[in-house]
Amino acid sequence: MTRTALVSGAGIAGPTLAYWLVRQGFTVTVVESAPGPRPGGQTVDLRGAGRTIIERMGLMPAVRAACMEQEGLAYVDAEGHHLAEMRVADLGGDGIVSELEILRGDLARILLDATTDCEYLFGTRVTALDDGTATLSDGTVREFDVIVGADGPHSGIRRLAFGPEERFVRPIGGYTAWFTAPDPVGLEGWYRMYNEPGRVASARPDSVPGRAKAGLSFLSEPLEYDRRDVAAQKALVAERMAGMGWRTPQLVEGMHAADDFYLDLVAQVRMDHWTTGRVALVGDAGYCPSPLTGLGTSLALVGAYVLAGELGRHDSVAEAFAAYEERMRPYVAQAQELPPGGIRGYAPPTHRAIRRGIVMMRLMVSRPLRGLTKRLFFSKAEAIDLPDYSCTNGTFVR
Ligand SMILES: Cc1cc2nc3c(=O)[nH]c(=O)nc-3n(C[C@H](O)[C@H](O)[C@H](O)COP(=O)(O)OP(=O)(O)OC[C@H]3O[C@@H](n4cnc5c(N)ncnc54)[C@H](O)[C@@H]3O)c2cc1C
Numbered sequence: 001m002t003r004t005a006l007v008s009g010a011g012i013a014g015p016t017l018a019y020w021l022v023r024q025g026f027t028v029t030v031v032e033s034a035p036g037p038r039p040g041g042q043t044v045d046l047r048g049a050g051r052t053i054i055e056r057m058g059l060m061p062a063v064r065a066a067c068m069e070q071e072g073l074a075y076v077d078a079e080g081h082h083l084a085e086m087r088v089a090d091l092g093g094d095g096i097v098s099e100l101e102i103l104r105g106d107l108a109r110i111l112l113d114a115t116t117d118c119e120y121l122f123g124t125r126v127t128a129l130d131d132g133t134a135t136l137s138d139g140t141v142r143e144f145d146v147i148v149g150a151d152g153p154h155s156g157i158r159r160l161a162f163g164p165e166e167r168f169v170r171p172i173g174g175y176t177a178w179f180t181a182p183d184p185v186g187l188e189g190w191y192r193m194y195n196e197p198g199r200v201a202s203a204r205p206d207s208v209p210g211r212a213k214a215g216l217s218f219l220s221e222p223l224e225y226d227r228r229d230v231a232a233q234k235a236l237v238a239e240r241m242a243g244m245g246w247r248t249p250q251l252v253e254g255m256h257a258a259d260d261f262y263l264d265l266v267a268q269v270r271m272d273h274w275t276t277g278r279v280a281l282v283g284d285a286g287y288c289p290s291p292l293t294g295l296g297t298s299l300a301l302v303g304a305y306v307l308a309g310e311l312g313r314h315d316s317v318a319e320a321f322a323a324y325e326e327r328m329r330p331y332v333a334q335a336q337e338l339p340p341g342g343i344r345g346y347a348p349p350t351h352r353a354i355r356r357g358i359v360m361m362r363l364m365v366s367r368p369l370r371g372l373t374k375r376l377f378f379s380k381a382e383a384i385d386l387p388d389y390s391c392t393n394g395t396f397v398r
Pocket of ligand 1: 031034124125297
């Protein structure tokens with residue numbers, strides 16, 4: 001008998017899971033709270049095992065075609081001079097800017113296009129959950145063999161099945177706002193980053209010439225604000241960036257006009273279990289590593305592949321969930337180790353710490369230390385043996 005799955009969230013993990021579940025013989029419904037596919041987001045990195053999943057989905061040509069040509073990362077001073085650079089090629093395409101950088105919105109679109117064999121319900125969310133029974137916001141009540149939260153760090157499924165967000169979301173000490181803005185400098189393929197104590201302004205290339213993907217970050221304890229009030233959030237970010245040098249004023253001006261503004265706490269999601277009864281979590285909903293690691297997208301792709309594969313391999317949902325947890329746990333644990341200094345490495349709190357960061361970056365990419373840098377900081381995405389689930393129940397088609 002055909003098994004059924006409900007997936008909540010049509011970001012990166014959700015459509016990837018849907019793709020692989022269909023190949024394991026499931027009928028899949030995806031609900032997404034946004035009214036349509038969500039655009040926006042900066043470039044996300046495809047690393048290690050995450051790349052392998054894209055290859056196994058046959059999507060690498062589409063992804064490569066959409067990838068951005070990038071030179072690398074440069075720390076700049078207030079006049080825009082490069083103080084330190086990490087070029088893409090310095091670490092063989094696996095550094096802070098990786099060889100495969102794709103706009104998040106483009107990756108989400110490619111994944112959606114690959115899953116037209118699923119039912120998508122946009123503008124819909126799960127409002128109540130009783131193990132395999134879900135009440136949807138359109139009023140319908142439906143039964144599924146499995147229900148999966150792929151709905152990001154503020155997961156609704158996690159809240160309904162596991163408990164309140166505060167139990168699982170660990171703030172790391174800052175906020176980042178992402179949005180599209182006019183290119184303030186002529187980026188020429190560079191991801192340029194400017195630091196003042198506790199604050200970072202950055203701009204990186206967009207697929208449209210003359211536009212930039214901007215980021216404004218600041219150190220902070222968790223703040224109270226209305227997640228639906230975008231104007232208030234923009235005002236908050238503008239206030240935190242006030243008086244900052246380089247091209248920050250232009251970026252702040254661009255932010256006020258941006259229609260894809262996205263502000264979030266820099267945080268990780270940590271849980272002892274990602275499954276209960278017939279409900280599971282995948283991607284940021286269960287194990288967001290934070291943008292500081294550059295591994296969120298790879299984890300989402302790998303988690304979705306493994307969860308679908310184990311559900312195909314086992315008739316018992318409980319056995320499949322146990323195997324998913326066991327296989328993913330070590331991979332997630334090392335992906336959640338933060339880079340040195342955590343958010344204070346990314347947004348150093350003093351001028352001295354900023355200077356130290358610049359010297360560190362020069363050392364990391366110096367020829368004698370490149371191999372070590374790669375081993376120490378940029379090999380985590382590969383640290384999992386991906387099973388071949390293709391023959392588990394005979395329904396796999398690729
Ligand atoms: C708009 C946006 C911009 C982003 N920009 C960046 C970026 O610039 N750099 C970066 O490193 N990471 C960014 N991220 C995060 C990055 O996409 C994830 O870390 C990673 O790809 C893991 O993907 P995910 O599918 O687990 O979560 P997400 O990509 O966050 O997807 C979750 C999806 O679930 C939907 N959703 C949320 N709540 C519900 C609900 N209750 N019911 C139904 N659906 C729900 C969301 O609308 C979203 O489409 C962004 C995420 C979003 C949503």
